[in-house]
Amino acid sequence: MITWLANPLRFLKFAKVVGPVFAVLAAGFIAFGLWQSLFVSPAEMYQGDSVRIMYVHVPSAWIAMMAYSMIAVSGFISYVWRHPLADNLGRACALPGAVFTFLALVTGSLWGSVTWMTYWEWDGRMTSFLILLFIYIGYMSIWAVMEDRKRAARIAGLVAMVGAINLPIIKFSVDWWDDTLHQKATISSPGAPGLGPEFLTPLFLMMAGFTCLFAWMVITTVVTDIAKARKAASVRAKTNAPANVTIEAAP
């Protein structure tokens, strides 16, 4: 599947079909999920209505981490096989990833203001998400400052890989440093109290919606990038073409 898609032309055809599908799915899931999370699901016993922030906060955090893994994997592919489509993919993931990281931080802060009585605490998870935001900004600035596309792709790939190796270390050290306030994985860890189905339904709907939204954003950005590169190439071809000169006999 991946090797089949590696051809930009085939990818464009694929994107033409899949992009709108993701857009429609995202709209559907998010609309249904919002209705579920705002009207159907009950307020939580202790937190009241503020628990509804979770339906934005958790999916944002999930996309933030998924986007960085995609950047790291496409950085590896681009570095090893020098495939231009992988560069496009990594680059396209960066901005949505950074925005979702920011969204996770902001919604978390708002949620914290109600439940923990503080907008910000130097807790392990919050700190490591702030670091993740800085890593995203660093990755994007490499693309921004380097004019030579080939070099930018290779350096960005390297930086993404180094970041990916370091992220677990950062996460571990920051958790070890201070891990008091933010709750642990509630759904996936064994023995955890878990969430009731009335909370899980809207949460999963929103996660599916956010994932489709992210996929649509990435595909659209890649398609735009390919179109831009083609336009630049065609302009270059025109300006480099030999001029038509007719030599007339002097009168």
Added chain:
Amino acid sequence: MIALTLRDLKLAMHSSGAWLHGVLFLLIFALLCAVALGGDKTVLSSIGPALLWLAIIFSLLLSFEKGFGDDARDGTLEQLYLSKLSLPIIAASKLLSQWILIVLPLLLAAPLLGYGFGMGADDIRATLIALLLGTPSLLVYGTFAGVCLISYRSGGLLLILLTVPLMIPTLIFGLSAVDSYAADGIINPPFKALAGISLLSVGLGIPAIAAALKTHLETS
């Protein structure tokens, strides 16, 4: 490899003391801290280890840009690449010379600062050991970022942006190592974690720096 390191050292000797800029910055930082905190030694000594770590991190961040920068500008790097030396060897020798030229003077000046902050002998010793174990990783991160941005002049802020997130674990374990030194001596988890991070970053950093050098040489 040793010859390359020696060459860097000799060049530094002729640079009319440019290698001392880091130490000078360290002293300036200490002066600013002392003035900002009201010169109160009880306050200074309690946060002394953190101030020392900050001073050294800032001082290093300012000196990373040199790294391979001069070699790249005057064409030495291309010549080395054309010689039989492999890029990882070049990277390793540069790390060694940078450690001697940049980190070692800072480590020698650190006890002086510690004394100035009124820290106890134990605290100074613990901070120094932690710095000794932790600084190799800081050097590797900074040199890597420096090579990535080698062709981009005035990449100072970007270099800091790329380097600082990677430095966080070293800083965290460095400070908790100092905290636990009084109770457990140097055989405690943070010291081991520091040494582990440094070994890991040197081991993985040399190929990464070599790869970034190769990118620079191939695409310029």
